[in-house]
Amino acid sequence: MPAPLTPAVFHILLALADGPLHGYAIMVAVEETSGLAMGPGTIYGTIERLEAAGYVKETPAAEGDRRRRFVLQPAGRKALQAEAKRLTALAALVRARRLVPRES
């Protein structure tokens, strides 16, 4: 089982799951899905590490836009899935303990 991902990594990978995005779009997406107010430095810094790990890759920029876009790689998708599984298992665990009221 791979090590758990940090929230930043998880949310960035999640944001990229639907298709290539540039930094600003990732930032906005992360904000929406998690409420985390990440800055550009954190976004790009993390992306650089993800690149080094082979999770994401820079992809040619879209027409008329000079900003760098990034696309999720198979390894990244795998890690995202593993993390999703881990979270699901965690959520199940939490529910089993009845710590969270069942949604009605």
Next chain:
Amino acid sequence: MAAHRCSRLAYRLLLRTYPREFRERFAADLQADFARLLERDGTLAAWRRLFVDLARSVPLTAGDALAEGERRARIAGPILPRGESIMRSVLFDLRHALRGLFKAPGFTIVTTATLALAIGANTATFSLVNAVLLRPIGYHDPGRLMLVFEAIPESGIERFGVAPADYVDLAAYQQSFESMAAYRTRSVELSGGADPEQVAVAEVSTSLFDVLGVGAGLGRAFRAGDPDDEAAVAVISDRLSQRRFGGRSPIGERLVLDRRAFTVVGVMPPQFEFPRRGAALNAEPADVWLPLVFNPFERQARGMMYNNSVIARLRPGVSPAQAAADTSALARRIQDNYPASLRSAFTLTIGVTPLADEITGPVRRPLLILLGAVGIVLLVACANLASIVLSRSVARQRDIGVRAALGAGRLRLFQILLLEGLLLAAAGGAVGLVLGYWVLRGIPHVVATAVPGATDIAVDWRVLVFTSAVSLGCAVLFALVPLTGGLGRNLHDLLREGSGRATGSRTEQRVQAVMVVTSVALAFVLLVSAGLLMRSFTRLIAADAGPPADNVLTLEVRLPPGGYRDAARIRSFYGSLHERLLASAGVRAASLSTDLPLDGDGERRAFTPEQGMDSGQRPALAVTWVHGDFFSTFGIPLVRGRYFSTDEQRSNRSVAIVSARLADRYWPGEDPVGKRFKWGLADSPAPWQVVIGVAGDMVDGPPGSEPPTHIYVPYAEIPDAQLAAPLAGLFRRFIIAVRAETNPRALAGIVRGAVAALDPALATAQVRPFTELRHDRVAPQRFSTIVLSAFAGGTLLLAAIGLYGTLAFSISQRRREIGVRVALGAQRRDVLRSVVGRGMMLVAGGLVLGALGALGATRLLAAVLFDTRPHDPLVFGTVPIVLGAVGLIACYLPARGAADVDPLIAMRVD
């Protein structure tokens, strides 16, 4: 919006905190994103987010960059990742630099040798400065020690010592000093034990050692108010103690001085030296200190015997200026104690001068000038080395470029070059230190006569600090100057130029040009300085030639009061000695006198001519008492009249021979023979003396001084009481001079034998040819001149080598271009002209700058020049010609190489 623009600017600055790689890749995106955040959230919210962001992301990205650097380093080798411990990177680069130096032995040897010579010269010069000017003189708190002197402005002599009676008054009245001592030096005969010898004695007030604040190393020194005043006791130097008593303690031992026994009560510490050399009066370091006791006559005599030095220690809080004001006020009060006739005749003044100024005064400026000059030599050496390092770095550009490409930061490149420089400078400095020390120790006699006061030259911490600092400075200069241009350029240039076709960029050529121009300019300054000193020196020795006494041997003998109590005994001694000498084989002429020509150690007296004295002028003049053929022995010409007759030499006939200058001054246009004068002032009871002859003028004072007005009288005219006075140092010291057929040294044995035949216990001293005196007395000037000329020559050579090297290098870089030109039809002459022209442009620039610099710098020399103006047109005219000629040769040699370029070969080089 202005606020947003400010924010964006601030953010752009903050981006610098990211590692470079990250910044280079993402800066545009980061800024764009920030701009959008600003628009969406407003300034405040955007910045709040940003600060958190920076705090998290900078360390994150920096960590990544570090890991990446390490990965690359494993691939690339000799580049360490940034952030590695400094020590490790230094050691690493040090090894690398060493390897590089070993791989280029020619460069290493040339550089180290140049540095060693330059640093060695600096070390030697500084050691002298240190020994004379910087090292403490061995007395307690020497800054508060003052010398007190008297002067009579009307006499024309700048300053005297202090008369005994005046000293007694001064000590009683003065308020500025906490203690005061008088002293005077002479040499006495030391007998008993081995051969009799003459030793330097200082008679000192018993308060002297309290004034100096120095105690005895063994036994005790005198103390103020000690009964020592009356006792026959002596304190001796460690040197004399070792020589006479070996390992034994001399305390309580007897010492026979001038045939009188003294008991040794103390031995001073080994380094103790008093008086110090360099003062105008009483400056012979003593081996024996005896209590100074003024006899009743001395305590009352006024207006004479101004031959005691007085040293005093300032009271706390009293400045030298206050002390000077105090003593000059006292002078009036003291003169009130003079007899009425002397009160109106002249004004007595009393001044003070810091001891340190007095003993280092004459050598301070020449030494500092030499130190400045040797600093220039070093600068030029550094400029040369910088040029070489630069050439080398052009050749190594690819290496540097690759390193930079692989992530070596500027600081790291800086470090590598600096370490290389430090290694070279350390080697050069170490060799230079040994070299400098060895040179000084190798010529102790030269140093001792040339730099009075430089008695003990040692490598102490000051010299070590100086040499280290100089070496470090060199390293920084010659290693880093070349970087000033190179570092500013970017990687692409470095990599491209490293491709083997490098011509050395404009920046490098400019730096090298600056080095050449600077070297030429500095060489100009030194050459002019050396030229001025040479001119000054030749004029000085011409003016200071003295009499043509090339074959004369001189020596001195003192008649101790113990054995020569009455005048008849003394007269019989000098009379018989003269006869014996004349009868000796090889002696052409012989004389005895109270002082030597040139050497200003003779008597000065006031005199009054019968007529011709202009009012107000009461100058002292030099008096020499002579016996025998004084004038023919020394070769002093007789201008008019005649020499003393045998009769006049035997008994007092009140006759005198005067110098031409004196005759001109008082009896201009008249025949001086037959004129009369008397000793003392107008009301003096002395009898009239008749002038029988006029002798040529003779310098009798410091080198370069004007010949004084001089009177010569026979010994026969000295009254018996004065001749036999036990303390009359003047008449008890006889200067013996003999003129030889050829080699005067050969007469030394004969003269000693003649003296011993009369009194075997008498010690002779100062046995030397007169030429040696003449030679030694201008030794300081000769030393400055030779050393400065050597420095100037070295600088000229360095500048020429620098010019040659720069041109040769630029030609080697331009081979292709020259080849193309030749291929296109350029003549050999064109190539020559182009290269020489470029070189001579640099020389011309240097000449202009140098001339300007020299005009300023030579003003500092003015004080040490004799009869030579600091802007001497001959020197200023010659130097550019010499420099230009040397420059032309330095340009022509490499230019010839360029002209011989074979286009076929040159264009194939790639």
